[in-house]
Amino acid sequence: DTGVSQDPRHKITKRGQNVTFRCDPISEHNRLYWYRQTLGQGPEFLTYFQNEAQLEKSRLLSDRFSAERPKGSFSTLEIQRTEQGDSAMYLCASSALADEQFFGPGTRLTVL
Amino acid sequence: GEDVEQSLFLSVREGDSSVINCTYTDSSSTYLYWYKQEPGAGLQLLTYIFSNMDMKQDQRLTVLLNKKDKHLSLRIADTQTGDSAIYFCAESVSASGTYKYIFGTGTRLKVLA
Numbered sequence: 726d727t728g729v730s731q732d733p734r735h736k737i738t739k740r741g742q743n744v745t746f747r748c749d750p751i752s753e754h755n756r757l758y759w760y761r762q763t764l765g766q767g768p769e770f771l772t773y774f775q776n777e778a779q780l781e782k783s784r785l786l787s788d789r790f791s792a793e794r795p796k797g798s799f800s801t802l803e804i805q806r807t808e809q810g811d812s813a814m815y816l817c818a819s820s821a822l823a824d825e826q827f828f829g830p831g832t833r834l835t836v837l
Numbered sequence: 838g839e840d841v842e843q844s845l846f847l848s849v850r851e852g853d854s855s856v857i858n859c860t861y862t863d864s865s866s867t868y869l870y871w872y873k874q875e876p877g878a879g880l881q882l883l884t885y886i887f888s889n890m891d892m893k894q895d896q897r898l899t900v901l902l903n904k905k906d907k908h909l910s911l912r913i914a915d916t917q918t919g920d921s922a923i924y925f926c927a928e929s930v931s932a933s934g935t936y937k938y939i940f941g942t943g944t945r946l947k948v949l950a
Contacts, residue, residue: 756936758937758938760938765942765943766942766943767841767925767927767940767941767942767943768880768925768938768940769940770937770939773935773937780935781937816880820936825868825882825885826882826936826938828872828880828881829879830878830879831879
C-alpha cells in the first residue's frame with residue numbers, strides 16, 4: 726500500500742467557483758479525517774468519518790463545505806462558492822485504530 | 838478549551854542537540870505526537886508517546902512528557918541539515934469516539950552547517 730493519496734495536489738480557482746478534492750485512505754482504514762492548514766499555522770480539524778458515517782464536523786466547516794465518504798473508502802470534500810479565505814492546504818488522514826493517523830500529501834487550494 | 842502552544846523558531850548548529858517544546862491543555866489526551874513537515878509536503882509522523890509514559894527514546898529522538906505541567910518536548914540528538922523543517926506537536930482529543938488531533942502552530946527548526 727502506498728499510503729494516503731490526495732488529488733489534485735494543487736488547485737487554482739476563481740472566487741465563486743466550486744471545487745472538489747478527493748482522498749484515498751490506506752486500504753482497510755475505517756477512520757478518515759479532513760484538516761485544513763493555513764500559512765504559518767498547524768492543521769485544524771474539519772471533519773471525521775468512521776466508515777461511511779460522518780460523525781463530527783468542526784465549526785470551521787461552514788455550509789459551503791460538504792464532505793462525503795459514500796462507500797466507506799475514498800472521501801470527497803467539496804467547497805461551493807469559494808472565497809479567498811478558503812485558500813489553504815487541505816489534508817486528509819486515515820487510521821485503523823483510535824489513534825495514529827497517517828496523513829496524505831495535501832491539496833493546496835488557491836482562490837484568486 | 839483545547840490549545841497547543843509551541844515556540845515559533847529554533848536555530849541550532851549541525852551536530853548539536855535540538856530541543857523543541859510544547860504545552861497542551863487537554864489532560865485527557867491519550868497520546869501525544871510529533872510530526873515533521875518539510876516545505877510543500879504533508880505531515881510525517883516522527884514519534885508518539887502514550888500519556889502514562891514520561892519518556893520515550895527512538896534512535897536520535899527522545900520525547901519527554903511532564904503530565905502534571907502538560908509539557909512535552911522533543912530532543913533531536915546530533916542534529917543534521919536534513920532535520921531542517923517545521924515540527925508540530927499534537928494531542929489526541931477524544932470526544933464521542935472521535936480522536937481528532939489538536940496541533941500546535943509548529944516550530945521551524947533551522948540547522949546551520
